[in-house]
Each structure stands twice: as structure tokens, then as C-alpha cells.
Amino acid sequence: MIIIVMGVAGAGKTTVGTALASRLGWSFVDGDDLHPDANREKIARGEPLDDTDRAPWLDALGTLIADLDTRSGSAVVACSALRQSYRDRLTACSPHLVWVYLRADPTLVRSRLAARHDHFATQAILESQFATLEEPADVLRLDASRPADVLVASIVSALDRQTASPPGQTAVKGRPSCFHRA
DSSP states (O other), X not given: OEEEXXXXXXXXXXXXXXXXXXXXXXXXXXXXXXXXXXXXXXXXXXXXXXHHHHHHHHHHHHHHHHHHHXXXXXXXXXXXXXXXXXXXXXXXXXXXXXXXXXXXXXXXXXXXXXXXXXXXXXXXXXXXXHHHOOOOSSSEEEETTSOHHHHHHHHHHHHHHHHHSOOOOOOOTTOOOSOOOO
């Protein structure tokens, strides 16, 4: 199983994802680490990424997810996945994904981004993050303003309920390619 913790910059994806991975004894991957240098530099300048910028990043995430799935690995991955098309693209890489959305309001995100000084994503990208965001519907939605330990407990509880319920379709026949090639 691969849990993807998603949301805008400053929602707490890395904090919650790291704590969740630790609690579950799984590996943690920060999707920001897979951004090409050009993307990091653009974000640091306060310039929003477009779909062309995100393509190599999504390819790298897709490769990682497909590799984890092939190895039957369990991991927690933090990544923004702001658009439904990005989530669809990543979901095509593995039928074993669980999506967790950390929903945050702009005021909370602004204060968190202002407080961090060791990350390339700053307050300058706040508006573009919310403009790009397409809130997901069929995912575990959590209030990002809650403490990380409370969010982790909520995720673990939801996972426990999910695994206790009768299994749904777990195999995906004819799974589409997780890469979009032009």
C-alpha cells in the first residue's frame, strides 16, 4: 500500500507524512525531492509551475510508485498532486494507492510558509497553489490545522476501518500507462 499525502505547499504534507511513515514503520518519500532543479529554482522565484514543468516530476513520481508497487512496498509519499489529472496519472501507476488530502485555508498556509526558511516554496507561490488546486472528492479529507499527531491517528484509524471492511476490487486489469508521452 502506498499512501499519498497531498495538498498545497504549507499544508503539512511532509510533517504528517513523516510522522505517519514512522508510526507505520514504512519508508517516507518527499515528492519535492523529485523536482528537477529548474522547478525548484522557478518556485523559489515565486513563479508557478505549469503542466510542462510538472511533467518530469510526475514521471519521476510515477516511476517511484510503480517500482514500490512492483516490489509490494509500503510507503508514504508527500506530494501536492493539485489537479485531478495529476492524481489520475499517479493512480494509474498502482492500484494500491490511498489518497489523503490535507485541506488548509490560505491564512494557515500563509503563516506556515512565512515561518519556514529552509524550503524553496515560499509565500510567493501561495496564490498559484490555490488557483491550481482542484479539491479531490473521493479521498480521506482532513483539516490541516489539526496537530500532526491527531492527523496521523485519523489516517491510521481510517486505514484500520478500510482493511476491516470487505475488500473491493483490488486488481486493475488493463491498467493504463502511468506516463503521458506526447
